[in-house]
Amino acid sequence: EVYKSGYAFKNKCWFLDWHKQESIDLLESSTNSSELIDLIKQGVPEEYIFENDRKDSNKVVIRGKLPKLKWTDPDLEIHKKSPKTMRDVGVFITWLQDDMVNDITSFRGRNAGGTAMWLACEQGAENVYMMGFDLSVPDKPLSHLYPETTHLPTSAKDNGFDSINWQTQNKKVFRKFPKTNFYWVTKSVEEQLLVDQFSMCKNVTFLTYGDLEVWK
Template identity: 35%
Template sequence: MEVMVYGNGESRNKFDKLRFMGNYTTWGCNAIYRDLNVDNLVSVDYAMQQEIYESGYVRDNVCYFTDWSVIPNADDMLLKTMKMDFEPHMIHETLQIDRTDCVIQGKDPKTAERNIAEALDFNPDLDYNDLKLKAEKDTGLYITWVGKDKVKNVEYPREWCAGTTAIHLACQQGATKVYMLGFDLSSYDSPLNNIYKGSNNYLPEYAKGFNPVNWNLQLGAIFGEFKDVEFIWVNPVHTSLDGVRAKFKNVNFLTYEQLYDSIR
């Protein structure tokens, strides 16, 4: 099974997404649903999951969300208890309407504070304001009332980014060749590289990029675990990829022009 996994790096703007729809099983991440229906949509951020759910996309399209555990017949006492530790402005609850089941998720602001302190202790040269912006993103309590949908909980991997989670899930489901588009990685010394930056539930355009160490570790784990899968990394733009070429023989690289020629 050949699949295309869309990351949201800005190089993906070069790709005519509709050109090959229907020929491959497609996987996408987060806000790609705003522009394109993919066969499988992955989101690991609570605010983004809530946005996707409330858009109605989940009714007709398969989605994979992390920490997605439905509470049947949620009662008022439970909700009141969950809300006690959060200021009103930090509680993000969708309209219940006639729904009785919900998903409750949360990101404690105190945890964000600890993460900031630990990061600065480890690397005092980090930009405090940028670090705070990223650490505090999506803090709060998220209560999403749910009905009939096609959402599946991600059992594994956990605490990965959406893009690498999507690749791993595609491999779990039997992919033999994986085209990776828009996986640009990032650099802390460069501006944030994301098609949707500055939009709802994303970091602002002025945010710095991310250190790619976690992405590299996650991708390396995938390439090593699924040795029989051929990975085609399209238009990679990050300098750290030299090590990938040397270490993993199941990873090849193409430009978008070469991709067009190879799959016509």
């Protein structure tokens, strides 16, 4: 979706596992590229195939996964249509144009916010402002920027969840770049969850959006 929107042609982006297949016409001497792509599509339901306009491109990125429609444990059937199970389902065939996309080669497989901070620090950022970095705890409704979106589980919205992984990954960034100033911007410091969990991170300061207004 980001690629189709045109954003990646005007702005530098980082995508995970963005492995380019170049000169695809030469990948198999006995099969042309169109037949190769058709072979990849075989057995995949049409509604799970996402492909942009090829134009004259001979570079492509192919990614995706199929939904897990059957579970060996009947008790897990309730997860069949869950956002996590259905997220990014399908075969995504992206024919590349003149874009500004970079593959993420470090801090892989972490949360998006932590990865964004890591990449910014690698490029020499001295001050990082963290906006929209939600945390959560069990049994407390999740305060989320997009509460009605498809990929926000209803259970998380209603009950919250244990965000220990987010906490751990963010702390790793703070420790890796001790000379970088991190400003965690929130609506209210008093209402921000788990502030005490970051008290040992001396390069992290909690601010409010009101504080930023004063700095203008």
